[in-house]
Amino acid sequence: MDQIATGQPLSARHLAGEEDFALGFATTAELDPLSDWPGQDRALEALRLAAGTDHGDFNLYVLGTPGTGRHSATRQVLAEAAARRPPPPDRVYVNRFDDPRRPIAIELPPGRAVELRDALRKVVNDLADDIPAIFESEDYQTRRRAIEDSYSERHEQAMGVLADAARARGVAIVRTPMGFGVAPRKGDEILPPDEYEKLPQAERERIGAAIDAVRAQLEDVLKDVPRGLKAQRAEVEELNIAMAREGVDAALADALGRFADHPSVTRHLQALREDLIDNAELFLIREDGAQAGAFPVATSRHHLKPQFRRYAVNVIVGQDPDQASGAPVIEESLPTLANLIGRIEYASDQGTLVTNFTMIRPGALHRANGGFLILDAMQVLTEPLAWDALKRSLKSGEVAIYSAGERFSLISTETLDPDPMPLKLRVVLVGDRRLYYLLAEFDPDFGRLFKLEADFDDRMERSADSALLLARLIGTMARDDGLRPVAADGVARLLAESLRLADDGERFGLNLAALGDILREADHIARASGADAIGRDDVEAAIAAADRRAGRLRERSQEAISRGLLLIDTDGARVGQVNALSVLEIGKTRFGRPGRVSARVRMGAGKLVDIEREAELGGPIHSKGVMILSGYLAGSYAPDLPFSLWASLVFEQSYGGVEGDSASAAELFALLSALADLPIDQSLAVTGSVNQFGEVQAIGGVNEKVEGFFDTCAARGLTGRQGVLIPVSNVPHLVLRPRVRDAMDAGRFRVIPIATVDEGIALLTGRPTGVRGGNGAFPPDSVNGRVEARLIGYAEARQRFGQKPSPSETDG
Known part of the structure; x- marks a missing residue:
């Protein structure tokens, strides 16, 4: 970029734009894909x-x-x-049979969780078919009958011995509705009570003693019956366990073998084995709830039944062994x-x-x-x-x-x-x-x-190499999204828009999402026109369409200025009034808008009133910028006299918050104009911050601010005098829309960089700023000379005002 001359309008060669990019390809189809992210x-x-x-x-x-x-x-x-x-290991949860509230977590090699789950499903399905068959088998029935017959014979034998002993004593054991009883007998018949009463006393006593003895023996025999039944049940239970154990061991053998090298799985399978054996009756439950026999309908999905959920495997993380990688x-x-x-x-x-x-x-x-x-x-x-x-x-x-x-x-x-x-x-x-x-x-x-x-990072340094990388990235994005290739002039326009997104002509913006949105809309436009590649006009049309869709608030703002609702002058000259520029950002909408800054001055005690701050509409950075103005004025003019100024500054027709210091240069120019009583050219607008030494500093949103004032001037008619003063340090950030660049090339609009307050006020007033001569004074008709003369006059007037006698002294 050429050396920038301050105080002179910029030409197109000073601005970053699409014409800066010399790309050595016809379309992005010729470029290699980019797999990385540049910058x-x-x-x-x-x-x-x-x-x-x-x-x-x-x-x-x-x-x-x-x-x-x-x-x-x-x-x-x-x-x-x-x-x-x-691949990471598989993980499952299984039942903790002794405490179901605390499931056990088990880790398995990749792909084996599903294998374990399927293996235990098969175990349950097999046992649901095998256990009923085991308990209905001839072997089981024979062994169970043998146990039952053994205890039955033992009971009958004891009762037979007791019956023979009772017969020898002349009594009989009889079964009644209330159980067993002992009664006297005569021959093979029971002795009726009336005949028993006719017997001699001695005979009755003998029979009574025999009855008592037999009854005692009968009670002993009957007491052995529950113990016998308990022992019988124990033997049957042992038989059931033994038979169930055989079935369970057979069903689990395959799973135990396949997971023998996993101790945690083996421990679970052993606990599962014990629970299966202890709860074998679960496999004998019919679907209607009755316990008996095998299932009436054959099925291979027994594991889905509620009573078998305790044996399931809950696969938390499992992989397909054939696809795990x-x-x-x-x-x-x-x-x-x-x-x-x-x-x-x-x-x-x-x-x-x-x-x-x-x-x-x-x-x-x-x-x-x-x-x-x-x-x-x-x-x-x-x-x-x-x-x-x-x-x-x-x-x-x-x-x-x-x-x-x-x-x-x-x-x-x-x-x-x-x-x-x-x-x-x-x-x-x-x-x-x-x-x-x-x-x-x-x-x-x-x-x-x-x-x-x-x-x-959201930006990348601009160079020929980085431009080519970004071009390859654009081509890759188009290829991945199934879009048309982008012609070289379309890529150049996208690169210029990338600079615009970065607010910097020397840095590419890396907002790939925004570039991708433009690219897809441009592809839609190119398809509608039947083009084979996305060209510059397609990209420009997409950018303009996006601006138009988001431009309602910007248009309403310009409309308010055009109708005179917001007072902005673009010609003539006014004392203490200057066009400042601000940026409004609402959602995705971001645009510049001019605003009037005015200043009033009079003698005072050195107070600079920021009306925005007094009204609690000014933010801290804006207030700081206004305070800097006091330091500049006090240090630049009449340093040997008290600072005797009262001044007020305000953004006219500002009804919302004001923040930032980018208007501090405009505020200072308004103050200097009011103090020097020199009018400011209203065809110019100003943006920039200042420091206490009068240097104009860079600000943000310079493109939107220039375009905002340009649109206001264009709506009223461009005269060639209109323009914007910007900090010279912001020139590298200029990436203006084509409408502004074209007007600058035609000499109908100006963008003028300045480095100091003196340069700016000279341009705005048309008067030389003036520098102190050998006598330490400014030329009397210069801007600085008039400002200092005004401030000296205020100081002297303040001094005279302080020396006036009070009314009581005059009367005395």
């Missing part, structure tokens, strides 16, 4: 370190402006690293507490909430275990308890499942306390810079858990 070397280095290191707590926060490719770069770098890592990369878009650490579901059973270990559901931490988890930082922080749960899991190295209700003791429903699962993964938070710095400042755990930061 993001620092961020990519941090991403690859986080993806490659195995050290704990090297979690990563990806910060930057939305649209710079943070998410896509994070996904790609992590996916590449994950592909080089071994690499570590997982999980992106959780809704990181609630349950979605992060998992949850326990409940079912309603007769009005009661019930649960079991098969109703445990995994969270993102489970699914990403052994790999990478990508989370949106703002989402995590705004979900109740999610941030706390994430930190707790990372610090403890395990995932414990709990609910918000349990955490705050809000529910009393019986729940589960599953074993926590070991956790080893890399968490990547994606968020903005402000959130990162807030966490670093106020959360002591953040710096320890997230040791790395990937700071995505």
